[in-house]
Amino acid sequence: MAIAFTICSNNYLAQASVLGYSLKKHYNDIQFFTILVDEYSDAIDYSQFPFTTIPIREIEPGIDELSEKYNIVELNTCVKPQVFKYLFEKHDDKQVIYFDPDIVIYDSLQEFNLLFESYDILLTPHIYTPIQMDGKNPDENMFLNYGLYNLGFIAVQKSDESIKFINWWKERTYLNGYSRVSKGIFISIWFLSFLKVYIF
DSSP: OOEEEEEEOGGGHHHHHHHHHHHHHHOTTOEEEEEEOSOOOTTOOGGGSSSEEEEHHHHOTTHHHHHHHSOHHHHHHHTHHHHHHHHHHHOOOSEEEEEOTTOOOOSOOTHHHHHTTTOSEEEEESOSSOOOOSSOSSOHHHHHHHOSEEEEEEEEEOOHHHHHHHHHHHHHHHHHOOEEGGGTEESSOOOOTTSOEEEO
16 A cells, blocks of 8 residues: 545544544555645645645646636546646656545555556445345436446556556546536546456
């Protein structure tokens, strides 16, 4: 277990801190980064947090153009594949894990090491079994609109295929990373059938 990261703006740094402390409780040697999709604030002491803060401008020089295109939720989500690319390029570690900033880790993540022996990408679906056609919510159309997988967590092991996936993913989030459910778009698109993926 080597690198983990989250993405947030200044207003979510408290949540990212809880995630950071919970990670370090189980993995003292883990490198944990928070990608700040915001401007530095003089009112915040970034050194107090249990993570290294990286401003998004260091990772994505074109952030101004993206910020004109997307709202803050879309923007934070859209840059996720670019952060994976950046971390793989800047570090020798073979595995990079993303957690939403409002996640807390309560136990060991050692299972990932075993899973990475067979899979390059680990993720979680919104549902495991078919939804009953009972007229209640949630229904199948909700998941077709909002996506089959929840990308509040995704772990990627570096390989030729996973890098192809990250490039494919980035192209779609940068072009079409909107929250427009009425058009069948919710932040980004998750079709992963061409990879060996482990679904929790």
